[in-house]
Amino acid sequence: MHIMEGFLPLYWxxxxxxxxxxxxxxxxxxxNRIIKENRDLLPLLAVSGAFIFVLSSLKMxxxxxxxxxxxGTGIGAILFGPWITSVLxxxxxxxxxxxxxxxxxxxxxxxxxxxxxxxxxxxxxxxxACMNRNVNLYLAVFLxxxxxxxxxxxxxxxxxALAFPAASxxxxxxxxxxxxxxxxxxxxLAIVEGAVSALLFKxxxxxxxxxxxxxxxxxxxxxxxLQEASA
Amino acid sequence: MxxxxxxxxxxxxxxxxxxxxxxxxxHEWSGADDQAGNTIDKLTGGTYQPWAHSIWEPPSGxxxxxxxxxxxxxxxxxxxYFLGYYRGLAKAKASAYPEEKQ
Numbered sequence: 575m576h577i578m579e580g581f582l583p584l585y586w587x588x589x590x591x592x593x594x595x596x597x598x599x600x601x602x603x604x605x606n607r608i609i610k611e612n613r614d615l616l617p618l619l620a621v622s623g624a625f626i627f628v629l630s631s632l633k634m635x636x637x638x639x640x641x642x643x644x645x646g647t648g649i650g651a652i653l654f655g656p657w658i659t660s661v662l663x664x665x666x667x668x669x670x671x672x673x674x675x676x677x678x679x680x681x682x683x684x685x686x687x688x689x690x691x692x693x694x695x696x697x698x699x700x701x702x703a704c705m706n707r708n709v710n711l712y713l714a715v716f717l718x719x720x721x722x723x724x725x726x727x728x729x730x731x732x733x734x735a736l737a738f739p740a741a742s743x744x745x746x747x748x749x750x751x752x753x754x755x756x757x758x759x760x761x762x763l764a765i766v767e768g769a770v771s772a773l774l775f776k777x778x779x780x781x782x783x784x785x786x787x788x789x790x791x792x793x794x795x796x797x798x799x800l801q802e803a804s805a
Numbered sequence: 806m807x808x809x810x811x812x813x814x815x816x817x818x819x820x821x822x823x824x825x826x827x828x829x830x831x832h833e834w835s836g837a838d839d840q841a842g843n844t845i846d847k848l849t850g851g852t853y854q855p856w857a858h859s860i861w862e863p864p865s866g867x868x869x870x871x872x873x874x875x876x877x878x879x880x881x882x883x884x885x886y887f888l889g890y891y892r893g894l895a896k897a898k899a900s901a902y903p904e905e906k907q
Binding site: 774 | 808809811812815816819822823826827830832833834835836837838839840841842844845847848849850853855856857858859860861862863869872873874876877879880881882883884887888890891892895
């Protein structure tokens with residue numbers, strides 16, 4: 575989902591920066607506040623960020639004969655919400671832009687928007703919707719991480735389509751072309767990401783159920799039931 | 806343990822699909838990010854020139870994979886450290902107050 579350095583015309587770079595930076599700024603403010611109020615949350619925040627670090631470094635082969643990578647933003651979105659996850663994502667994206675020539679500083683705004691903002695928002699909403707319908711917690715995490723991953727790539731396709739409309743068929747035709755590159759490749763990866771996220775979440779529930787309550791991620795009954803089931 | 810088995814099964818299916826796809830036909834296994842660049846070329850007829858270049862690129866594929874491995878290792882250490890720390894903490898608590906089982 576990294577749009578490569580220089581591969582977006584200047585005004586699109588500026589636009590996506592303008593949309594992303596306020597979100598990241600507010601996220602940084604929220605992150606500061608939540609840590610100051612509650613030092614207990616810092617390790618879990620680090621784990622969420624580290625999970626993004628690990629998953630976004632794994633370029634995995636897919637059914638289409640090409641490679642892509644998961645995003646890892648689902649856990650952060652569920653635990654801390656999309657605002658804070660945007661900060662965690664931009665850190666990873668800056669690291670990759672500077673040291674790995676993956677993505678770029680001109681396209682950082684666009685990449686943050688897809689991976690750090692829309693993906694986590696979708697994941698967060700999916701999780702909330704599942705919990706309201708009493709879906710099993712781990713299944714909810716699975717679905718949230720899956721859709722956070724997948725929508726990141728759909729947004730990238732939209733961003734590229736908007737910047738490069740096809741000569742015949744315009745934005746829609748090129749959206750289809752970019753979806754062809756990203757969307758199908760991403761499906762198996764998103765499923766693996768969902769499963770791994772659910773597994774990590776299981777350990778967090780077992781070990782720090784109290785923090786999940788504090789973050790209002792799940793109700794006390796659910797946490798208690800899951801802890802008893804795995805004990 | 807159930808979730809562990811399900812996750813393992815999903816990963817094994819993923820590997821099986823990879824083995825199947827790579828045994829049928831020639832695939833480049835190139836990055837989807839780079840393929841998007843090719844699609845841009847096709848859509849614009851090769852007229853679009855990237856107007857900025859990465860300030861630094863890993864000098865070789867080996868160095869690039871070194872940096873990717875470091876990125877993964879760094880993340881994995883943090884996850885492992887805190888999960889292990891919490892596990893030890895829970896264990897110590899359980900042995901200090903054995904009757905207070907939740």
